[in-house]
Amino acid sequence: xxxxxxxxxxxxxxxxxxxxxxxxxxxxxxxxxxxxxxxxxxxxxxxxxxxxxxxxxxxxxxxxxxxxxxxxxxxxxxxxxxxxxxxxxxxxxxxxxxxxxxxxxxxxxxxxxxxx
Amino acid sequence: xxxxxxxxxxxxxxxxxxxxxxxxxxxxxxxxxxxxxxxxxxxxxxxxxxxxxxxxxxxxxxxxxxxxxxxxxxxxxxxxxxxxxxxxxxxxxxxxxxxxxxxxxxxxxxxxxxxxxxxxxxxxxxxxxxxxxxxxxxxxxxxxxxxxxxxxxxxxxxxxxxxxxxxxxxxxxxxxxxxxxxxxxxxxxxxxxxxxxxxxxxxxxxxxxxxxxxxxxxxxxxxxxxxxxxxxxxxxxxxxxxxxxxxxxxxxxxxxxxxxxxxxxxxxxxxxxxxxxxxxxxxxxxxxxxxxxxxxxxxxxxxxxxxxxxxxxxxxxxxxxxxxxxxxxxxxxxxxxxxxxxxxxxxxxxxxxxxxxxxxxxxxxxxxxxxxxxxxxxxxxxxxxxxxxxxxxxxxxxxxxxxxxxxxxxxxxxxxxxxxxxxxxxxxxxxxxxxxxxxxxxxxxxxxxxxxxxxxxxxxxxxxxxxxxxxxxxxxxxxxxxxxxxxxxxxxxxxxxxxxxxxxxx
Numbered sequence: 001x002x003x004x005x006x007x008x009x010x011x012x013x014x015x016x017x018x019x020x021x022x023x024x025x026x027x028x029x030x031x032x033x034x035x036x037x038x039x040x041x042x043x044x045x046x047x048x049x050x051x052x053x054x055x056x057x058x059x060x061x062x063x064x065x066x067x068x069x070x071x072x073x074x075x076x077x078x079x080x081x082x083x084x085x086x087x088x089x090x091x092x093x094x095x096x097x098x099x100x101x102x103x104x105x106x107x108x109x110x111x112x113x114x115x116x
Numbered sequence: 117x118x119x120x121x122x123x124x125x126x127x128x129x130x131x132x133x134x135x136x137x138x139x140x141x142x143x144x145x146x147x148x149x150x151x152x153x154x155x156x157x158x159x160x161x162x163x164x165x166x167x168x169x170x171x172x173x174x175x176x177x178x179x180x181x182x183x184x185x186x187x188x189x190x191x192x193x194x195x196x197x198x199x200x201x202x203x204x205x206x207x208x209x210x211x212x213x214x215x216x217x218x219x220x221x222x223x224x225x226x227x228x229x230x231x232x233x234x235x236x237x238x239x240x241x242x243x244x245x246x247x248x249x250x251x252x253x254x255x256x257x258x259x260x261x262x263x264x265x266x267x268x269x270x271x272x273x274x275x276x277x278x279x280x281x282x283x284x285x286x287x288x289x290x291x292x293x294x295x296x297x298x299x300x301x302x303x304x305x306x307x308x309x310x311x312x313x314x315x316x317x318x319x320x321x322x323x324x325x326x327x328x329x330x331x332x333x334x335x336x337x338x339x340x341x342x343x344x345x346x347x348x349x350x351x352x353x354x355x356x357x358x359x360x361x362x363x364x365x366x367x368x369x370x371x372x373x374x375x376x377x378x379x380x381x382x383x384x385x386x387x388x389x390x391x392x393x394x395x396x397x398x399x400x401x402x403x404x405x406x407x408x409x410x411x412x413x414x415x416x417x418x419x420x421x422x423x424x425x426x427x428x429x430x431x432x433x434x435x436x437x438x439x440x441x442x443x444x445x446x447x448x449x450x451x452x453x454x455x456x457x458x459x460x461x462x463x464x465x466x467x468x469x470x471x472x473x474x475x476x477x478x479x480x481x482x483x484x485x486x487x488x489x490x491x492x493x494x495x496x497x498x499x500x501x502x503x504x505x506x507x508x509x510x511x512x513x514x515x516x517x518x519x520x521x522x523x524x525x526x527x528x529x530x531x532x533x534x535x536x537x538x539x540x541x542x543x544x545x546x547x548x549x550x551x552x553x554x555x556x557x558x559x560x561x562x563x564x565x566x567x568x569x570x571x572x573x574x575x576x577x578x579x580x581x582x583x584x585x586x587x588x589x590x591x592x593x594x595x596x597x598x599x600x601x602x603x604x605x606x607x608x609x610x611x612x613x614x615x616x617x618x619x620x621x622x
Contacts (some may be wrong), residue, residue, distance in 0.1 A: 045464045052457035079465045087270070087533045091524055097398075097540040098458040099528025104465050108457075 035114045037067040040107065043079040047111050054112030056096035057105060063113040066106050073103055119302055120167070123313035123343065125336045131346040134160035134308070135621055136244070137330060138365070139315045141165075142199020145355035146293045146301065147244055147607045151614030153304035157621055161301065161345060162313040162332065164356075165196030167294065173335060176314070176499040177360070183490075185550075186389075186510040192557030194358055197311065198294025198577030200357065200557070201603070206282030206290025206421075208247045208604040210238055212440070214430040215483075215598035221437035224386065224486040225596040228567045228576035234608045241608035246283035246291040248420035253277050262420050263414055264407025265404050267424075270533020273432025273526040277442065279601075281413055281421035313345075316501050318352065318364060318586070320371040326585045327352050333501050346602035351585045351621050353613070358387070358592035362492045363506050365563070365573075365580075377580040380570045383563060384492035387508060388597050390481045390556035391516075393549050397478040398449060398540040399526050399531070400459055404472035410445040411476065427599075428523050438519040438598035440483035441608035443527065445476045459538055468535050478539075481556060482520055483599040487511050492562055517549045536574040558602045563588045564595040576612045589613055 030048055035041065044050045045048035060066060074084050086092070093105035100108075136152065138145045141163030149161045165173045177190035194202045211231065242250055251259050256278030257266050266276050282290030300600030301309045317331040329348045336342030354361045362384040366375035377383055408414050411425045416422065426443040433439070451459065455475065463470030484490075490511045494504040523542060528539030543549045566572025569581035574593050580586040589610045591602040598605070 004406055031556075033289075044461075046460060049457045049460040052453055053461050056454045080467055083465050083532075087529055088528060092529050094541065095458065097452045097544070098455070099459065099525055099532075099539050099541065100462060101465075101532065104462055108461055 018022050028092055032074070037063060037110060037114060040070045040074055041069050041111060041114060044107060044111060050108040051111040053098070054108030054110065057109040057112070060106070060109035060113070063110055066113065070103065070106055070110065078084040079103060079107065119229045121308060123310050123311045123332070124344065126343060126345050128343060130176045131430065132160055132219065132345070132347045134158045134347070134349045136160070136351045136353060136617065137162060137347050138353045138355055138358070139330070140199065140354065140356035141197045141294065141309065142355065142357060143201050143379045143603055144291050144606055144610045146198070146297050147610045148353060148355060148589055148614050149307050150244070150297060150304070151611050152460060152617065153300070153307055155618060157306060159307045160349065161307060161309045162315055162347070163197050163309065167197055167298070169194065169196055172339070176501065179508065180495055181510060183510040184512045186508060187555050187557060189359060189506055189508060192559070193359065196294065197446050198292045198297070201291060201293040204290065204603060206246055207601040208280045208282060209277070209442070209600040210252060211600045211605050213432065214424070214433055215440060215596065215600070219433070222439060222485055222596060227595055228565060229287055234523050234612055237611040240611055241604050244607050245604055247280040247604065248283065251278060251280060251422065252295045258424060259416055259420070260407070260409045260414060260424065263416070264409060266407065267401065267536050268534040269530040269536065270350050272530040272533065273436065274426045274428050274523065277378060277425050277427035279423045279425055284421065310366065310452070314501055315364060316503055316566040317370070318368040318376055320376065320583070322371065324371050324582070334440070335500055339500050345566050351587065351617065353587045353589050355589040357590060359484060359492060361588055361590065361592050362562045363494070363503060366494050366504050377563070377573050377583060377586070379582065381521045382571070382573050385488040386486050386562040386564050387490045387492055388562040390558050390597070390599060390601070391484065391512065392479060392481050392554040392556055393543065394446065394479045394540070394552035394554055395477040395482050396543050397443070398455065398475050398542060399445065399478050399493040400451070400473050400475045400538040402463060402468050402470040402473050402535065402537050404474045406445060406476065411447060415523045423598060426527055432526065436522050438523050439485060439516065441480050441520050441523050442599045443478050443480040443524070446479045447477055449475050449477045451475050455540065458540070462532070462538055463482055466532070466535055479600070480520065481599045482516065484516055485513060486596055487513070493549050514546055517543065517546070524588065558591060560591045560597045560602060563592040565593045566595055587613060587617070
């Protein structure tokens with residue numbers, strides 16, 4: 001009985017620690033400070049990699065302007081759909097020479113400006 | 117079978133009287149001679165060099181250069197039987213129909229005829245360069261596709277095109293016309309191949325109405341002229357290459373003071389080559405490895421050797437006002453942090469598995485815009501036989517790079533559209549384009565073809581304007597250039613000239 005309680009208690013403690021690590025550290029998943037553009041940034045599955053790419057877009061407008069351009073595009077569709085639409089329409093942008101769909105490039109630039 | 121004659125063994129002051137004198141034993145000269153074999157015409161093929169490389173003879177090619185850095189004038193040519201084919205890479209591709217058109221965004225462009233005019237000669241040209249069955253764009257995807265996957269480009273302005281290659285002999289070199297066709301030249305009863313025979317002047321009749329004779333000399337053992345002799349042909353064909361033809365024409369100025377055929381100052385202008393900037397872009401294949409026909413040559417069971425290249429369609433060229441270009445995969449390269457981020461972010465967004473993605477550098481052969489100021493002229497310095505040496509003023513416009521950049525952007529877009537990969541353009545500034553610049557050593561345009569004598573040196577039949585018994589063979593007559601390597605095309609054009617000469621001379 002005491003042994004069972006002990007195991008249950010240790011399990012609960014481990015779960016609490018894991019939940020804490022998940023929620024309050026970047027050990028399992030990176031956490032970002034809230035920004036006014038989180039609705040748009042939520043379209044990124046890997047914001048960290050996107051931010052590295054976006055950092056190469058030196059001429060990108062400020063975050064508010066980027067978000068203003070992206071909201072109408074990403075508000076109604078997925079990033080994949082927006083990217084394919086850009087590719088079809090020839091809306092391409094370069095980031096450090098990489099030829100990218102405009103939506104991916106701008107969203108990456110926003111990720112960079114929103115900070116890690 | 118006649119043997120090669122050595123001009124150094126001719127009696128002094130010999131006068132030779134062939135029906136046709138062909139000056140130059142490179143791919144054009146040899147193709148022309150072979151096409152005229154077994155006719156009733158007496159053909160004299162004059163070659164400056166012998167059967168092998170001789171640095172003393174090669175030195176006659178050296179010259180000066182100004183402007184954009186370019187290869188030394190004696191580096192891209194070889195002065196012995198076979199000419200440039202003694203060191204060519206064997207890359208073959210027919211010019212596209214659009215290359216012959218007058219393109220309003222390409223100044224001075226346009227041939228006097230369409231591609232249809234030389235199409236009948238391509239099959240024989242393909243045989244002469246020994247590039248195997250004719251595949252190219254007609255069935256390249258099907259033929260090569262059996263050996264590996266062709267990158268699925270999305271619909272757009274570029275398509276996968278195919279180079280074919282002149283037959284490799286072991287691991288050495290493709291068809292070297294001098295060695296390959298030496299026996300055929302000897303075998304032809306009406307052809308006299310004369311080695312070590314340098315034409316030093318083309319002499320016009322006093323009324324400038326026709327070529328009267330050719331002054332020729334051998335290179336003496338002491339370095340100056342050896343034996344001098346004369347050729348009095350009924351017809352003369354200059355086939356010394358896009359540089360040397362100019363030198364001979366400009367130096368032959370005793371009757372026409374500006375140089376033979378240069379009454380309108382066109383001889384030597386519009387020089388062009390195909391710039392080959394390396395590592396112009398990085399191509400990422402989401403699936404990783406590319407089929408073997410991208411980064412190297414693939415030999416098919418039927419003997420054809422193929423390599424894939426990305427070419428702009430005619431419609432894209434018209435819409436975006438770009439010139440010809442042929443981009444090929446070079447070698448595998450590593451991605452930096454930004455590149456990895458670009459691949460990861462884009463692949464996730466498109467729902468593609470890029471866990472095995474690999475990157476490759478791209479190189480390119482470009483077509484230059486014609487430029488009259490890219491020009492060959494004579495210097496005051498003379499070679500061992502007293503001929504003035506050449507000076508090349510080389511130019512390379514930023515616009516040429518800017519137009520090609522549009523083509524690369526489209527390739528990048530199509531890779532994404534096909535969910536096949538991603539492209540980085542590595543060059544933006546002029547110094548970046550020039551950093552890894554190579555050259556095709558394709559000497560084009562200097563005796564350009566045009567129906568109007570004020571705009572060209574030769575007419576549509578390759579006859580020098582105003583001189584009815586003087587013709588020019590080779591890529592020097594190309595008025596606009598294409599990105600395709602010229603050898604196959606100049607051979608086809610030369611075979612057409614042979615048919616014309618058969619009618620005219622007979």
